[in-house]
Amino acid sequence: MTASATWTDWSCQVRVTVTDAAMLDRARHLVMDLMGDVERAASRFLETSDVSRVNAGAGRLVPVSGRTTALVDVALDAAARTEGLVDPTIGRHVIEAGYRDDISLVRDQLVDIGDGGPPARADWRCVKVDHELVRIGVPEGLSLDLGATAKPWTADTTAHTIAAFLGTGVLVEIGGDIAVAGRRTTPWQVLVSERDGDPGEQVGLTAGGLATSSTSARKWHTQTGPAHHIIDPRTGASAHGPWRTATVWARSAVDANMASTAAIILGHEAEAFLHELNLPSRLVDHRGAVHTVGAWPALEQVAS
Amino acid sequence: MARARRHFAAIAAGSLVLTGGLAAYTATQTATAATTRPTPSDGTLVPGGNVAGRIAPGAGLTAPQKHTRPDAKSNAS
Numbered sequence: 248m249t250a251s252a253t254w255t256d257w258s259c260q261v262r263v264t265v266t267d268a269a270m271l272d273r274a275r276h277l278v279m280d281l282m283g284d285v286e287r288a289a290s291r292f293l294e295t296s297d298v299s300r301v302n303a304g305a306g307r308l309v310p311v312s313g314r315t316t317a318l319v320d321v322a323l324d325a326a327a328r329t330e331g332l333v334d335p336t337i338g339r340h341v342i343e344a345g346y347r348d349d350i351s352l353v354r355d356q357l358v359d360i361g362d363g364g365p366p367a368r369a370d371w372r373c374v375k376v377d378h379e380l381v382r383i384g385v386p387e388g389l390s391l392d393l394g395a396t397a398k399p400w401t402a403d404t405t406a407h408t409i410a411a412f413l414g415t416g417v418l419v420e421i422g423g424d425i426a427v428a429g430r431r432t433t434p435w436q437v438l439v440s441e442r443d444g445d446p447g448e449q450v451g452l453t454a455g456g457l458a459t460s461s462t463s464a465r466k467w468h469t470q471t472g473p474a475h476h477i478i479d480p481r482t483g484a485s486a487h488g489p490w491r492t493a494t495v496w497a498r499s500a501v502d503a504n505m506a507s508t509a510a511i512i513l514g515h516e517a518e519a520f521l522h523e524l525n526l527p528s529r530l531v532d533h534r535g536a537v538h539t540v541g542a543w544p545a546l547e548q549v550a551s
Numbered sequence: 552m553a554r555a556r557r558h559f560a561a562i563a564a565g566s567l568v569l570t571g572g573l574a575a576y577t578a579t580q581t582a583t584a585a586t587t588r589p590t591p592s593d594g595t596l597v598p599g600g601n602v603a604g605r606i607a608p609g610a611g612l613t614a615p616q617k618h619t620r621p622d623a624k625s626n627a628s
Contacts, residue, residue, distance in 0.1 A: 249622070264622055420623040427611075434613045438621035449621055451613030461627030494625055496612045527612045544614040 256282055258349055259422025266416035266431050278405045285401050288315040289393045301383050302390035308382035319376055319383055322396045325505045326371035332509040334480035338390030339366040344485055346476050369480040395508050399500035402426040425457045426500040441492045450544050456500030460507035461492040479512045488514025492531040
């Protein structure tokens with residue numbers, strides 16, 4: 248018998264479900280604790296977070312926590328593996344695009360976009376991480392945003408920690424990034440959709456992670472038109488391509504989110520990219536038409 | 552792009568990358584995984600397992616089960 252806890256944090260829904268109901272409280276606290284830790288390390292909206300202090304101290308090495316170096320390592324690894332498509336140094340570009348506050352506030356405003364000239368070109372290779380002295384630095388003109396990796400990393404890490412230490416099958420969902428770990432006799436059932444409340448499509452999840460990236464949720468209005476939070480590091484602006492939503496399965500939620508984000512940025516190349524990587528994926532174009540890639544379950548396949 | 556694909560594929564074929572103070576956890580996880588490898592009949596669902604309903608070897612997605620409510624949602628947030 249599974250048991251679930253849900254709550255809201257980081258402006259999104261968080262859920263932990265365990266197969267051993269007796270472990271629910273401990274699992275929930277573990278997720279809450281790590282989310283608090285990650286927020287103190289990486290939140291752009293918390294002035295005292297390590298990432299905010301690194302960004303404010305651009306041009307020099309700033310002392311941070313070990314957690315922050317781990318999170319930045321994951322982000323730089325994602326950048327390396329996508330050849331810079333998922334780049335953590337787009338922080339200033341996101342701000343220039345108008346995403347300067349919690350999304351619940353930004354959505355309701357006509358946002359003034361930056362008038363201080365274009366920021367420096369994003370370049371993850373410029374980030375300096377000193378593991379011995381536990382310091383991180385970014386060049387002046389750039390700033391960090393770990394949004395593409397910190398959330399799925401938290402889902403992965405809590406799921407695997409709960410499974411390993413509490414001995415229960417577990418699903419952790421943080422704002423649409425899902426990680427599962429441990430034992431369960433039947434697949435977890437996941438409703439994949441563009442927005443909460445949309446009809447969507449249900450799939451079974453047996454291992455790894457599932458992530459959805461979309462231009463349709465974290466978006467806002469500026470004087471020059473709509474903008475969203477998925478920045479193309481090659482242009483420094485919100486990505487423009489044929490896909491508004493990408494859902495990808497991979498061996499971890501970090502990898503799934505990395506691939507779904509890269510798919511939105513890659514645009515017309517996304518299907519070939521995902522197919523080559525053999526990652527089952529579901530892409531939605533701007534007309535709402537669904538395209539599936541690889542081993543994504545066909546609609547008519549329903550297990551009895 | 553070809554290099555990015557190679558990088559990604561290499562990691563996608565591996566396992567979760569964990570760094571920092573999680574080394575102890577990683578070691579525990581590895582030990583746990585080694586002792587919980589499924590037998591063909593126990594129905595355990597792990598990567599690489601052979602479970603009815605799986606649509607592709609190695610993939611963690613299956614077709615949905617009939618008349619089963621979702622456990623979770625993956626959508627834009």
